[in-house]
Amino acid sequence: MSELTWPAKLIALVVKDFRVELRTRYSLNALIMFALVTLFALGVTFTGQNLTFRIHAALIWIMIYFAGLQGLSGGFVKEEESRTAMALRLYAPSSVIFFGKLIFSLLILTILVVFLFPLYYILMNLEITRIWIMLLVLILGIFGLSATSTITAAMVSKANVKGALFAVLSFPLMLPLLLVAISATTVCLGGGDSQALWDSLKIMIAYPVIVTAVSFLLFDYVWNN
């Protein structure tokens, strides 16, 4: 077999992960069902209630966050469980693994949000005043959640207790992002002022980039240990 180039390996890894995902539905089924159940619970609880912009924003992000927690560690955990991690380690340099898994998380979260957000919009009678910025906030949020979860997922996959530990480790790293995402979303739905929006967007761009850079530098220590 001839040696693939770096981008080709990256694409191969993502395609492989996606194919395995489509066959086994390791992450997606649980993720989507979790989101549906939560949405259903919220819908029943809040029928006829007039929720403020802030509550809507908080509910949206709490839902994305908790649904994400169900599926985001899957990328690494399934490699350890099926004992394919060693083969992967031989096949590709750690940078390919890091960005491959990051892109895979991005895809999973994107599917979740594409599914969840319109449903929330319809079921909860949401009104969005700044639709394009809302879209940007969602994209940045997805990027941030994937970036912060990649290295914690890699750590968790080698730990004794997996599920609970992933939530514990990711929560503090994701919280700054969630807080600013909630305030940005509040503004997009119609509350608050544009200065607050701009401040939040700056953090939503800067924080994931810093986390990605630092976790990329540290990834070797986790992956090859």
Add this chain to the structure above:
Amino acid sequence: MRDLDFLKIFLGILFIAVIVLSFVTGKPVRGYGDEFRIFYYHVPCAIVSFIAFLVNLIYSMKYLRSRYYLDDMKAASAAEIGIVFGVLATLTGAIFAKITWGTYWNWDIRQTSIVVLLAVYGAYFALRTAVEPEERRSAFSAVYAILAFIAVPTFGFVVPRLYDSLHPKDTLVSGGKIALGGTVAVVFFGSLIAFTILFFWLFNLRWRTGLLERSRMEKSYE
């Protein structure tokens, strides 16, 4: 350690002086009553917990280079003491909040921030108990400590600036200059120095006891 004995005596005298002076000198800040005296303890605790997390970061980075177990032990010791001082800062803050704002806890952004910081280092210890063997545990916790330190400045300095807060501002540093007056500054910095020495003493004791625990464990295996 013998030659550092004078430091312990100095620390004892300094703490006595700070405790006495913090109660007998004039009211520290205009606009607040005697309750503001708690800031002589609250702010140094917060600063020392920050120093502790910084020490944790430094030893974590050192561990990844050296792979020497003592560096990992020192990092964990610093984080433990950092949590203790963080809790103390939270408690003294809550007492102050009860007196000035009427409730112990009102999810002010400062209070939220410090709880998140404590959660970060709580997670650090959760990770330490969940990973084996020792080399992997040490490497993972060092990695997590470095990642966690991204959250420390974010929550310590960035996020509190973005939200309205009831927390007193500009009492310590205002426009890049130290804003405390005469005696208040003396007592405050005396307290800060005392708490800092206390931290390094506790830190030293903690990693040395850690070393003893480790050697006892090794003996019990034999």
